[in-house]
Amino acid sequence: MNYLYLIVDLAAISVPLLFSFHPRIALYKKWHLLWPAILLSTIPFVIWDSIFTQIGVWGFTPKYLTGHYLFHLPVEEILFFICIPYACLFTYYCFRIYYGVNYRLKSEPAITGLFLASCIFLAITCFDRYYTSYTAAGLTIFLLFLKLIVKAKWLSLFYFSHLFLLIPFFIVNGILTGTGLDEPIVWYNNAENIGIRLLTIPFEDIFYGMLMLLLNTFLFEFFLEKSSLPADSEVIAVGKRDQSVH
Numbered sequence: 578m579n580y581l582y583l584i585v586d587l588a589a590i591s592v593p594l595l596f597s598f599h600p601r602i603a604l605y606k607k608w609h610l611l612w613p614a615i616l617l618s619t620i621p622f623v624i625w626d627s628i629f630t631q632i633g634v635w636g637f638t639p640k641y642l643t644g645h646y647l648f649h650l651p652v653e654e655i656l657f658f659i660c661i662p663y664a665c666l667f668t669y670y671c672f673r674i675y676y677g678v679n680y681r682l683k684s685e686p687a688i689t690g691l692f693l694a695s696c697i698f699l700a701i702t703c704f705d706r707y708y709t710s711y712t713a714a715g716l717t718i719f720l721l722f723l724k725l726i727v728k729a730k731w732l733s734l735f736y737f738s739h740l741f742l743l744i745p746f747f748i749v750n751g752i753l754t755g756t757g758l759d760e761p762i763v764w765y766n767n768a769e770n771i772g773i774r775l776l777t778i779p780f781e782d783i784f785y786g787m788l789m790l791l792l793n794t795f796l797f798e799f800f801l802e803k804s805s806l807p808a809d810s811e812v813i814a815v816g817k818r819d820q821s822v823h
Contacts, residue, residue: 581641582653582762585752589745590660593667604670610804611666614796619658622789623648625711626658634707634769641762654763661749661786662793665742669794672738673731678798682733689732693720696784699771708770712781716788723795731798739790746786750778 597604604611627648629635637651645652672680682688699713723729754777755761765779773780 586656586660593664610800618793669738680734685733
């Protein structure tokens with residue numbers, strides 16, 4: 578049982594890692610861009626996670642852990658920031674190959690606006706709840722950065738590809754927050770969140786996970802753009818570029 582969190586991490590990355598060597602995907606050829614994106618993204622989240630763990634915003638049940646710690650965190654928690662982003666970037670990259678980075682959702686501005694409005698509301702009304710306010714404020718700032726400064730053309734592809742990760746999200750986060758277990762692997766202090774759960778998953782996890790994956794995707798796209806490698810649309814031509822979803 579004390580390997581459960583580690584098993585969740587390894588299970589999440591195992592299939593994407595294996596299929597990274599598929600000749601039509603060949604994500605391993607972009608590892609020199611992918612891994613720096615993941616590892617750089619890990620730094621602010623490990624710092625954030627460590628601080629919140631030490632002040633009791635959340636914590637971990639020892640019986641599900643191997644007992645090894647780094648930066649006041651279980652090593653499994655640090656692996657979470659590596660394994661989950663890899664799995665999600667793998668999915669994103671597969672859609673990127675198929676549709677191209679210029680894929681457009683006509684509803685993208687509305688989706689972004691909805692997230693921004695929700696986050697601003699939560700950041701203002703729940704300013705005294707650390708998990709809610711910091712997560713909402715962080716996602717607000719980063720979305721505005723992507724829209725107004727970066728003008729990220731990949732947001733539509735990000736939203737669309739991550740629709741297919743909702744089931745894995747509920748499975749992984751459900752296990753971590755106690756679904757089917759006597760105690761949660763990761764527990765949350767309800768005084769620091771709004772207390773709404775999706776099954777056992779705190780509502781704020783949606784925004785926290787989105788912020789983490791947006792940062793990973795931004796850095797990966799940044800490194801891809803700066804790279805001299807051929808564009809993915811030139812690697813695999815599938816005739817599905819620049820599509821719109823109504």
